[in-house]
Amino acid sequence: MVATEAPAAGRLLGLAVPPSRPVASVYFGAERPPFEEPSILLDGTGAGPAANVAVMTNVAPGYGPPGAALVACAVVGAPARAGLDAEVRDQLRRWFGSAVDRWRHLRTYRIAHGQPDQRPPFSPKQRVRLQPGLYVCGDHRDTASIQGALYSGRRTAEAVADQLAR
Secondary structure, eight states: OEESOHHHHHHHHTOOOOOEEEEEEEEEEESSOSOOSSOEEEOTTOOOSOSEEEEHHHHOGGGSOTTOEEEEEEEETOOSOTTHHHHHHHHHHHHHOGGGGGOEEEEEEEEEEEEEOOOSSOOOSOOSEEETTEEEESGGGSOSSHHHHHHHHHHHHHHHHHHHHO
8 A cells, every 4th residue: 555645656656646736834832722612714815825724732732731822824835935934923913913923933844745736627536446455545546635635545445445355
């Protein structure tokens, strides 16, 4: 089974893969969470740069020290550039006010192949069984998202189980 990003899967298996879009994850430490719900806030305006924001400690308190919040911001298509954290902070200041000025930038991760580029037309739910005993999974086999990656993994596990049951 091959479970990797699209370009690596393509190289290993000789598959045609969609081009990739980079993604940056910008992390801040805050004294208090800007909201209490275990939710993902989406930027419906497209004004960005962050496409969405989640307070990770609202879901998993152990991701941060007691009484603090870990804020994660996803920037899709972000080129590697200095100052991205400041741009995200400016956006979040419009959302949450001046409390954002006290947040500490922890780290910015840039993922070169963060999402397969699936602009229309594209065909989701690509086959995961390439031949007997050879399977591939990842969001490039489904939809460009964590959910797509998980669903692809599930489809792959079901295909392997089905093959073993025969």
